[in-house]
Amino acid sequence: MTIITRKDFPEYFTFGVATSSYQIEGATSADGRGPSIWDTFCREPGRISDGSSGDVACDHYHRWEEDLELISSLGVQAYRFSVAWPRVQPTGSGDINPLGLDFYERLVDGMLERGLDPYLTLYHWDLPQPLQDVGGWANRDTAYHFAEYARAVAERLGERVKSYATLNEPWCSSILSYQIGEHAPGLRNRKLALAAAHHLLLGHGEAVKVLREVVPGAAIGTVLNLNAITPATSSEQDAAAARFEDGAFNRWFLDPLLRGEYPADVWEAYGDDVPQVQPDDLETIRQPIDFLGVNYYSRSVVSADGQQQRPSDSSYTDMGWEVYPQGLSDLLLRLKADYTLPPIYITENGAAYKDTLEGSAVHDAERVAYLQTHLAEVASAVRQGVKVNGYFAWSLMDNFEWAHGYSKRFGLVYVDYGDQQRILKDSALWYRGLAGAKVPEL
Numbered sequence: 001m002t003i004i005t006r007k008d009f010p011e012y013f014t015f016g017v018a019t020s021s022y023q024i025e026g027a028t029s030a031d032g033r034g035p036s037i038w039d040t041f042c043r044e045p046g047r048i049s050d051g052s053s054g055d056v057a058c059d060h061y062h063r064w065e066e067d068l069e070l071i072s073s074l075g076v077q078a079y080r081f082s083v084a085w086p087r088v089q090p091t092g093s094g095d096i097n098p099l100g101l102d103f104y105e106r107l108v109d110g111m112l113e114r115g116l117d118p119y120l121t122l123y124h125w126d127l128p129q130p131l132q133d134v135g136g137w138a139n140r141d142t143a144y145h146f147a148e149y150a151r152a153v154a155e156r157l158g159e160r161v162k163s164y165a166t167l168n169e170p171w172c173s174s175i176l177s178y179q180i181g182e183h184a185p186g187l188r189n190r191k192l193a194l195a196a197a198h199h200l201l202l203g204h205g206e207a208v209k210v211l212r213e214v215v216p217g218a219a220i221g222t223v224l225n226l227n228a229i230t231p232a233t234s235s236e237q238d239a240a241a242a243r244f245e246d247g248a249f250n251r252w253f254l255d256p257l258l259r260g261e262y263p264a265d266v267w268e269a270y271g272d273d274v275p276q277v278q279p280d281d282l283e284t285i286r287q288p289i290d291f292l293g294v295n296y297y298s299r300s301v302v303s304a305d306g307q308q309q310r311p312s313d314s315s316y317t318d319m320g321w322e323v324y325p326q327g328l329s330d331l332l333l334r335l336k337a338d339y340t341l342p343p344i345y346i347t348e349n350g351a352a353y354k355d356t357l358e359g360s361a362v363h364d365a366e367r368v369a370y371l372q373t374h375l376a377e378v379a380s381a382v383r384q385g386v387k388v389n390g391y392f393a394w395s396l397m398d399n400f401e402w403a404h405g406y407s408k409r410f411g412l413v414y415v416d417y418g419d420q421q422r423i424l425k426d427s428a429l430w431y432r433g434l435a436g437a438k439v440p441e442l
């Protein structure tokens with residue numbers, strides 16, 4: 001296995017860790033926070049594999065100072081976190097809740113005091129429930145409400161926040177949520193899902209306009225989950241299936257954001273389910289961004305019969321995802337070849353494994369290997385000319401893994417949910433050795 005060191009990365013390269021509000025904060029009714037679609041979803045029987053919710057999670061809302069100390073101890077330069085819209089604007093429109101903004105102001109100031117660069121995500125899936133009551137992202141108005149929420153956050157936090165990402169993984173908050181039904185609000189309607197995807201992208205564009213006005217000195221961008229996609233065999237049928245999957249999963253978001261158009265092949269296949277697009281929408285969506293966040297976990301091996309293939313010579317994480325590091329460099333080189341790109345950040349990369357606490361240690365060798373091999377691919381892509389400015393490990397600590405509840409552990413830090421103790425896994429120690437290393441004299 002390729003052993004990588006800090007000198008494999010450019011001097012300017014940022015190492016960080018990432019989390020999201022609903023997955024770690026808990027305190028779901030504290031200080032004026034309103035209900036989100038995930039609070040609702042978790043109460044619907046059968047939606048969450050272990051019947052849990054984010055009501056307590058990692059209790060980060062109360063333990064944020066301890067957690068900032070933990071992040072700082074990892075030697076990273078940056079912390080990627082998200083703001084809970086329902087804390088800031090409990091109904092999703094109208095009144096702003098100052099106590100909600102107070103929490104994020106404390107958090108951001110706490111980062112700055114510890115020399116951590118705040119990388120903020122405005123929307124990581126916790127939509128205020130009252131907006132869903134009138135259609136959620138399938139309702140075009142939500143895009144405009146999102147821009148006003150972005151204004152409230154940026155006006156309070158300003159350019160103390162180095163980087164503002166509008167969305168996290170719009171494919172998940174539209175297709176997985178409104179068509180596949182695995183995520184909140186748990187609908188199964190492709191027309192609504194494609195409308196939600198369009199309005200998420202429109203909300204991104206409207207929010208970028210607001211952020212350019214309010215925080216012109218901050219970096220502004222968005223975050224997509226993208227897959228490397230491989231046909232199962234060399235047959236034309238499998239190749240066509242892989243092209244379509246690439247179109248529906250990757251290009252459906254990349255093309256509007258970076259080219260101002262939807263992929264024509266996929267648009268045609270969607271027939272009457274395509275979204276209603278107003279004349280100026282795509283110009284709004286395609287505004288220039290300062291960075292593109294890429295979340296990469298695995299690849300898709302696609303066959304014409306629609307079955308996901310599982311190559312027998314690969315290993316798999318606890319999520320059942322193939323460990324395929326080369327897919328990350330393949331993806332980055334493809335993005336460079338096919339698009340005019342802003343700088344890229346790997347805003348999420350990591351793996352769930354069944355971790356075992358042994359005294360006060362977790363020997364997660366598989367996760368160390370996963371991180372090492374994927375970071376080696378990032379270094380390779382950088383050497384080949386892809387402008388990657390940073391990498392955020394998913395996740396800082398074990399947390400609420402959506403429909404899997406607390407049954408999947410992605411953290412570099414183990415969380416004992418019984419007493420909320422945080423315990424550094426071997427992967428945290430390894431990552432500290434890389435991220436915290438002094439940048440070699442060039």
Ligand SMILES: OC[C@H]1NNC[C@@H](O)[C@@H]1O
Binds near residue numbers: 295394401
């Ligand atoms: O499934 C692992 C992660 N993927 N991206 C979004 C995060 O919220 C997930 O926990």
